[in-house]
Amino acid sequence: MSVQRAPVGPVAETASARRDLSGRRIVAKRFLRHRLAAAGTVALLALATCCFGASWIAPYPRNAQDLLTGARQPSIAHWLGTDDLGRDYLSEVLYAGQVSLSIGLCVAVLSTALGTLVGAIAGFTGGWAEEVIMRVTDLFLIVPGIAVLALALEGLGPSPVTIVLVLTGLGWTVIARVVRSQVISLREKEFVEAARVIGASGVRIITRHLLPNLVGVIAVNMSLAVAGAIILESTLSFLGFGIQPPQSSWGNLLTQAASLVGTPKAYLLYAPGAAILLTVLAVNFVGDGLRDAFDPQGRK
Amino acid sequence: MEAVSHTEVVSHTASPPELLRVRDLTVEYRTDSGTAVAVEGLSFDVAEGQTLGIVGESGSGKSAASMAIMGLLPRSARVTGSIRFRGRELLSLADSELREIRGRRIAVIFQDALAALNPMMTVGAQIAEAVRVHDPSTSRASLVERATELLDVVGIPSPATRLGQYPHEFSGGMRQRVMIAMGIANEPDILIADEPTTALDVTVQAQVLDVIRRVQERTRTSVMLITHDLGVVAGLADRVMVMYAGRKVEEGPVEPVFYEPSHPYTRGLLAALPRIDRRTARLTQIPGRPPQPGERPAGCPFQPRCPHAEPAVCGDAGTVPVAVADSHSTACVRVHEIGGDR
Numbered sequence: 001m002s003v004q005r006a007p008v009g010p011v012a013e014t015a016s017a018r019r020d021l022s023g024r025r026i027v028a029k030r031f032l033r034h035r036l037a038a039a040g041t042v043a044l045l046a047l048a049t050c051c052f053g054a055s056w057i058a059p060y061p062r063n064a065q066d067l068l069t070g071a072r073q074p075s076i077a078h079w080l081g082t083d084d085l086g087r088d089y090l091s092e093v094l095y096a097g098q099v100s101l102s103i104g105l106c107v108a109v110l111s112t113a114l115g116t117l118v119g120a121i122a123g124f125t126g127g128w129a130e131e132v133i134m135r136v137t138d139l140f141l142i143v144p145g146i147a148v149l150a151l152a153l154e155g156l157g158p159s160p161v162t163i164v165l166v167l168t169g170l171g172w173t174v175i176a177r178v179v180r181s182q183v184i185s186l187r188e189k190e191f192v193e194a195a196r197v198i199g200a201s202g203v204r205i206i207t208r209h210l211l212p213n214l215v216g217v218i219a220v221n222m223s224l225a226v227a228g229a230i231i232l233e234s235t236l237s238f239l240g241f242g243i244q245p246p247q248s249s250w251g252n253l254l255t256q257a258a259s260l261v262g263t264p265k266a267y268l269l270y271a272p273g274a275a276i277l278l279t280v281l282a283v284n285f286v287g288d289g290l291r292d293a294f295d296p297q298g299r300k
Numbered sequence: 301m302e303a304v305s306h307t308e309v310v311s312h313t314a315s316p317p318e319l320l321r322v323r324d325l326t327v328e329y330r331t332d333s334g335t336a337v338a339v340e341g342l343s344f345d346v347a348e349g350q351t352l353g354i355v356g357e358s359g360s361g362k363s364a365a366s367m368a369i370m371g372l373l374p375r376s377a378r379v380t381g382s383i384r385f386r387g388r389e390l391l392s393l394a395d396s397e398l399r400e401i402r403g404r405r406i407a408v409i410f411q412d413a414l415a416a417l418n419p420m421m422t423v424g425a426q427i428a429e430a431v432r433v434h435d436p437s438t439s440r441a442s443l444v445e446r447a448t449e450l451l452d453v454v455g456i457p458s459p460a461t462r463l464g465q466y467p468h469e470f471s472g473g474m475r476q477r478v479m480i481a482m483g484i485a486n487e488p489d490i491l492i493a494d495e496p497t498t499a500l501d502v503t504v505q506a507q508v509l510d511v512i513r514r515v516q517e518r519t520r521t522s523v524m525l526i527t528h529d530l531g532v533v534a535g536l537a538d539r540v541m542v543m544y545a546g547r548k549v550e551e552g553p554v555e556p557v558f559y560e561p562s563h564p565y566t567r568g569l570l571a572a573l574p575r576i577d578r579r580t581a582r583l584t585q586i587p588g589r590p591p592q593p594g595e596r597p598a599g600c601p602f603q604p605r606c607p608h609a610e611p612a613v614c615g616d617a618g619t620v621p622v623a624v625a626d627s628h629s630t631a632c633v634r635v636h637e638i639g640g641d642r
Binding site for chain 2: 193195196198208213294297
């Protein structure tokens with residue numbers, strides 16, 4: 001057998017193997033080969049760059065009003081037209097994107113992190129801890145979200161930060177339930193037993209063995225959460241509890257334009273609507289791509 | 301108590317220093333329909349550098365006993381008795397203390413390597429983890445080096461390339477080798493191999509057993525080889541312990557147990573083996589089937605199926621080991637009466 005062979009073999013090969021115990025490179029490669037995911041990443045990066053770089057990229061300064069111009073159809077001077085106050089709509093949409101994107105991403109990241117943590121602990125420990133945690137999530141599920149949001153924002157004041165916190169506070173339960181159910185089925189797997197047998201602690205088993213097996217679920221859920229948060233923020237703005245003018249988000253641009261359906265000024269609906277759609281689609285593709293890339297059985 | 305002292309006398313003659321000393325181990329599960337006893341009054345020793353084969357049918361308690369040693373039985377299990385490892389009582393250790401022992405001093409190789417390896421981690425990362433769990437300061441470079449070396453030891457060709465691959469990219473035999481590599485990563489004192497070859501085809505079985513044998517020669521690790529394959533035991537073990545319905549029925553060095561089995565159950569097992577030098581139309585079988593954990597008879601658990609059973613004697617005989625030869629004991633009270641009668 002190969003044991004007796006000259007020691008040159010393993011030593012020489014070691015250098016090339018140093019790169020990849022974790023297989024991260026393969027994951028990155030596979031992700032980039034997923035066309036939609038790559039396109040989604042590019043679209044998201046482009047959107048984020050334009051929105052957060054709006055002070056340099058936007059053709060007109062923020063809130064530059066030109067009341068004499070009023071609302072105008074898209075033209076060469078104003079690619080997306082102007083609104084009632086004569087503001088360049090492209091610039092408005094870009095600035096509004098700063099708020100919408102930050103809220104969407106922050107809520108998605110925070111609620112996923114919190115939900116994953118809580119769900120994993122509940123599923124792994126079982127017993128009374130699980131019971132308590134799951135009853136709390138049940139409680140969150142039966143409470144009408146909009147009412148809680150409205151009340152909370154009424155009390156805390158509708159700043160972007162409080163909106164993020166409140167949306168996170170409501171959003172974590174969904175992923176917590178999903179993660180818990182997955183962890184319950186995973187913890188009975190033999191590789192978890194095998195990890196215990198090598199002396200791994202509970203924390204290590206959760207972080208190194210259980211969560212990596214849930215990357216797909218978590219990625220998909222997070223992409224849905226981004227979309228959900230952006231849309232929920234729009235709803236809140238629509239109801240008057242969200243971002244308040246003069247601050248703007250895609251949601252409240254939509255709200256302001258909502259009454260224009262069927263009038264010549266309906267073009268004001270398209271830009272923020274398209275921006276939300278594009279973001280949500282791009283995030284979903286990225287989520288899909290991540291799930292596939294992390295699946296070791298996927299094609300290389 | 302009597303049983304305990306008796307076994308000590310029996311198994312202590314001329315054996316090397318003991319590493320693991322199990323006394324009166326009982327494992328019970330509380331279920332809805334009462335208590336199910338998986339292991340009952342089990343006592344045995346594992347000596348340094350020795351291979352102990354544990355043979356028994358499914359449900360005879362062999363896996364429950366090994367998981368009790370690791371402290372990894374489900375919460376519904378109640379474990380009593382004593383398990384001393386290098387003089388330390390394992391049953392009274394806290395989980396954090398047990399974690400120090402698991403994987404470092406006592407390691408386990410599972411039957412189904414595909415299920416026991418994490419599908420999301422490369423093989424190299426899993427071997428490295430076995431090392432890093434017990435020595436978090438190990439550098440990345442030396443982890444890679446160690447993992448490469450271990451794969452090489454268990455006979456996996458081009459180990460450095462294989463490190464970065466996932467379990468599903470390995471064949472069954474190769475995966476079992478990976479399991480062995482993980483098991484010996486910290487050069488444990490005891491390696492518990494729980495049916496290491498059951499899921500493999502015969503040629504691969506032989507290779508994997510060969511790997512275990514070579515690893516053992518190299519590291520002087522004691523091996524507890526749990527199996528229902530008598531051939532595997534004959535090939536690898538120094539001593540053998542036969543279990544039936546949660547109890548030890550016979551224990552001794554491999555050759556006397558296989559050539560002069562003294563317990564009727566062991567005899568039945570050996571007689572049931574197909575033999576290449578004696579053509580027979582039908583294989584012999586032991587009549588009946590093993591009792592369910594809830595419905596074991598009083599006294600000797602094998603008596604309902606035993607051709608030599610004498611209800612008056614066997615019914616309340618218990619399973620006191622009787623010495624039949626030097627370090628060879630049997631749990632049959634009538635062993636001297638049934639003597640050479642096969």
